[in-house]
Each structure stands twice: as structure tokens, then as C-alpha cells.
Amino acid sequence: MKEGPDITRIAALIGDPARANMLTALLSGKALTASELAHEAGITAPTASGHLAKLEEAGLLWRRKQGRHHYFALAGTEVASALEALAGLAASKGHLRTRTGPRDLALREARVCYDHFAGSAGVRIFESLAASHALTVDREAITLTPEGEARITALGIDLAPLKAKRRPLCRACLDWSERRTHLAGALGAAILTHATTVGWATRTNGSRLITFSKKGASEFESAFPI
Known part of the structure; x- marks a missing residue:
């Protein structure tokens, strides 16, 4: 170049x-x-x-x-976002592994992307917040609205320490399996932490897989309705 x-x-x-x-x-x-x-x-x-x-x-x-x-x-998160974006590009162009693993379908449902939700669960969070005007989206610029702040606070997530960080509160991350946006940034990480803390979901050791309990899945879907 x-x-x-x-x-x-x-x-x-x-x-x-x-x-x-x-x-x-x-x-x-x-x-x-x-x-x-x-x-x-x-x-x-x-x-x-x-x-x-x-x-x-x-x-x-x-x-x-x-x-x-x-x-x-x-x-850092920039490296993770770049890798996820490359995976999305590869998937969209048909460059896929010829042998899929036993957990591939589950990983498409819910997995970790560095420190936030990815897969269908991650996209659900983003689209639920955007549809309810909790987020304003201008291409890659994402802002949490006052309505969004109230909604996140009602879940039990303290926004004050997140805002104090140098890390962006909200970032868009292209999901390789869904080929749509999921929520990254400090807020995305906080939502994943909240989900595992309150018992909605657990992380599988040695894997990126996230597994929801039956009750946890119901509560997660109620928190982020589509």
C-alpha cells in the first residue's frame, strides 16, 4: 500500500x-x-x-x-472485533469449514465474543434495544438513549462505572453466524456479566458456548423482547 x-x-x-x-x-x-x-x-x-x-x-x-x-x-476488544468481522466476511462469501463440530449449532445460538454475547442471543439484545428506541443507531455510531438508560438500570446494571471507563459504552460488532449486528462495548460486556451473575446462563469451560437454563431463557427473552 x-x-x-x-x-x-x-x-x-x-x-x-x-x-x-x-x-x-x-x-x-x-x-x-x-x-x-x-x-x-x-x-x-x-x-x-x-x-x-x-x-x-x-x-x-x-x-x-x-x-x-x-x-x-x-x-483488546479491537482485535476481537476484527476477528469476528473477518469471520462474518468469510461466512458471507461461503468460506466455511467442511466439517462442522457437534457444538456448532449451539454456538450459533449463544456464544462469547471476547466479553459480550454473540450469536442469536447477542443479535436479540441489540435488535430489542434498537426497536424500543433504547439505542439510536447511525451506521456504526450507537448511543444509549435516556429511555435505554432507564431500561438497563431497571435490569440491575449500574451504568455509572461503565460511563467512567475509557472504553466506548456501546459498539456495533458484526456477528459472523447471524450476519447482523450484536452489541459490544462496555454495555455489551455488562449484560453478559449480568446474565451469568443472575443465573440466566452459564459459560461452558474450554468453549465459547453459553447455555441458558429454561427459566433463564424465559427471563432473558422477557428482558429483551422482539
């Missing part, structure tokens, strides 16, 4: 199958060890270390040392 940011390096790093698998595994929002990421990528530990060093150097990952172990996580 002659002008503007150089996307070629980032694209090349993400485009490697092993690195793509490791980055996708980290979309769960959890930090994983090099050994765990090597398993996700189907490669040896020494090979994984080389890939992780490149991803860390490029600013896509951050590393934390705890005891004898090194843990890796995505270097």
Missing part, C-alpha cells in the same frame, strides 16, 4: 491457519497457555512459541507470566 495504514502484515499473521486457530480460541475472552494454544492449533509447542512471538510483537496478543506459566490473551 502506498498510502495509509499497512494492513498486509496483520493480514498475513491472521491468515496463517495455526495462528488463526489460536486467535479464534482466545475469542472466549480467557487467557490460555502456550501449550493450550498449541493444542488448539494442532501444532507442537516449539512451533506455537514462534507463532505466539510474532503475534505478540505485532500487538495482537499480550502475555502475562504467573508462576511458571505464561498466559496469552487478545490485546
Whole structure:
């Protein structure tokens, strides 16, 4: 590229199958060890270390040392949003895995996208809030209205600490499976935390999958009606 940011390096790093698998595994929002990421990528530990060093150097990952172990996580929500958007583009163009896993259908219903809801559940939250004028949407610019603030507060979510953060309160994130928008940002993260805290849903260990109880699904749908 002659002008503007150089996307070629980032694209090349993400485009490697092993690195793509490791980055996708980290979309769960959890930090994983090099050994765990090597398993996700189907490669040896020494090979994984080389890939992780490149991803860390490029600013896509951050590393934390705890005891004898090194843990890796995505270097922020921008990286997660970019990966989800790429997955959406790949799906829309028909670039899909030829072998689907046993949890694929469940992941399309409700999963974690870094720290917020994705899948049908995530899209439901966004469209419910937008339809009731709790959100104003101008392309990618999303604002929580006074009516929306009252609605979120009524759920038991304190907006004050969310507004105090440097992170945007509301962000649009393209959902790869639904190919529609789900809600990211500090509010999206708070809604996921609220859902698991009050017992609507639980996160499956070692997976991005979110599972609703029968009662929890009913209460979630009542909170975000379509």
C-alpha cells in the first residue's frame, strides 16, 4: 500500500491457519497457555512459541507470566472485533469449514465474543434495544438513549462505572453466524456479566458456548423482547 495504514502484515499473521486457530480460541475472552494454544492449533509447542512471538510483537496478543506459566490473551476488544468481522466476511462469501463440530449449532445460538454475547442471543439484545428506541443507531455510531438508560438500570446494571471507563459504552460488532449486528462495548460486556451473575446462563469451560437454563431463557427473552 502506498498510502495509509499497512494492513498486509496483520493480514498475513491472521491468515496463517495455526495462528488463526489460536486467535479464534482466545475469542472466549480467557487467557490460555502456550501449550493450550498449541493444542488448539494442532501444532507442537516449539512451533506455537514462534507463532505466539510474532503475534505478540505485532500487538495482537499480550502475555502475562504467573508462576511458571505464561498466559496469552487478545490485546483488546479491537482485535476481537476484527476477528469476528473477518469471520462474518468469510461466512458471507461461503468460506466455511467442511466439517462442522457437534457444538456448532449451539454456538450459533449463544456464544462469547471476547466479553459480550454473540450469536442469536447477542443479535436479540441489540435488535430489542434498537426497536424500543433504547439505542439510536447511525451506521456504526450507537448511543444509549435516556429511555435505554432507564431500561438497563431497571435490569440491575449500574451504568455509572461503565460511563467512567475509557472504553466506548456501546459498539456495533458484526456477528459472523447471524450476519447482523450484536452489541459490544462496555454495555455489551455488562449484560453478559449480568446474565451469568443472575443465573440466566452459564459459560461452558474450554468453549465459547453459553447455555441458558429454561427459566433463564424465559427471563432473558422477557428482558429483551422482539
